[in-house]
Structures are given as C-alpha cells and as structure tokens.
Amino acid sequence: MQGPFNRRGRRRPMAEINVVPFIDVMLVLLVIFMITAPMLHQGVDVALPQASAEPIDTPDNIEPVIVSVDKAGDYYITLGEDTSAVAADELSRRVGAIVQRRPETPVMVRGDRHVAYGQVVALMTTLQRSGVASVGLMSEPSRDE
Template identity: 35%
Template sequence: MAFGSFSGNRSAAPMAEINVIPLVDIMLVLLVIFIITAPLLTNAVKIDLPKASSEPNVTQVDNVQLAIDADGQLYWDGEKIDRATLLVRLHDAAQRQPEPELHLRADHDTRYEVIAEVMSEAGKAGLTKIAFVTDPSPSPAP
C-alpha cells in the first residue's frame, strides 16, 4: 500500500482503499480507558442504615398552639392575637420551666414570609422547641 512509487507506470485511477489502522488504534485506546474507569464510577459506600418506624409523636402537656391563617392572622391557643401580643406571649412562654413546645399550624395558603417572621421571633424570645403540625390525611391528587 504505497502512496507513491518510483516506477514510471502511473495510473490516473484514484486510490480506493480506506486506511482503518488509525481508527482501530483510537478505538482500542478508548476501550482501555473505559475498562479502567468504569469500576471507579460504580463504586458505592456500603453502610448499614438504622431501621426506624414512623409513629405519631406523643404531645407533651406543656405546649403552645400557634395557628396562622391564610391572611396572616395569628391565633394563640385558639385566641386571636396581634403581633405585639405575640411577642409578649413568646417571651412569657420562654421563661416557663420546663420550656413548652411551640406547635405551629399554618394554613396551606399562608405566605412563607409570615411563617419565617414568627419562627424568627420565637427563636429571639428563647423558644428552642418549635414543631410544625401537619394533617396526616393524604392530599388529593391534582
């Protein structure tokens, strides 16, 4: 497979052979690379995770129910209150021993900003046990 020759016999026909040796060399190099790197990609850490069952939490006697409706109105144990009263009651609750849990019930359409502000104020007042109360019934499919 010579590209040129010194003989005087020159033919005008084009060369019809395809040189596949470089293609085979590249494919073999890629095959070796994939053989080496494939086991590295599938390596996983084997850990034994603890088993846990989900059971309803038993509500402690010392808890405060704080509800927020869709309009941002606050309810302390079912009583309608304003922001200033909330701050006073949060500080009073933080002083009690043992510290009560704050159970936060927010309407589905309540703005996140209102919930974040209430949680921030509870943290500033000193309440460290804040829980979100959810409805255990399954939600309807959209």
C-alpha cells in the same frame, strides 16, 4: 270528711312541692343551650398542608402552645382550650412569658397552606427571639396513606 279541711275548718299543711316552674325553667335553658351550642366556634380555621410524618412525642402533663396563622395572616395562640387572637408584637411577649415559666413547654406552629412561606418563617423567627428553643410544625396526614 276528706280534703284539706278537717272538721274544725282549719287547713292541713300541704306536703307536696310544685315542680312545674322548675321544669319550665329547665326546658327554657335546654332550648337556649341547644340554639347557642352550634354557634360556638372552637379554634381557628386553618387548612394544614399534608405530609407523611411521625407525630412528635410530648409529655402527657404539659399542654403545648399552638401558634396559628390563618389565610388572612392573623395570629392566634391556643393554650389548652383557650384560643385568642394576638398582634405580632404581643405574640412574642406572651409566648416568651409562657416558655420562661415552663421551658419544657412545646411550641407548635399551625400555618395555613395558603399563607406565604415567608410569613411562617417570620413567625418562627419571632418565636425563636422570644426564647423558644425549638418549634414544631403541624400538618395533616397524607390522604394516600
């Protein structure tokens, strides 16, 4: 007789794994990630000024610290993939700690083109007081090139 029962009426152990619940869970996770991925916002929206300048050579193994100022005048620190909003007084302390640990770390400023020049200069002065030897300014390449 065929089937899970033998002649004595006992069941044979079933050697199949039911993967349907696993597939259901994976499809739900796929839908969740597809919905949330576009909502993640990386970085800060800054409209950089355009200039024709050569890129700065930085060592490959050192991530630069990028300090951004957006249109509203808020400050952000980006180190690697991590971007966080900071207050002006905390900015000096955090950048100073990073530069004190690794003095060769390059510090770059991303200032929105609509931010007042005085605010960018004040930011550079704050960075200089926190121990940064030189500050680089970021820009976009000119469109006419």
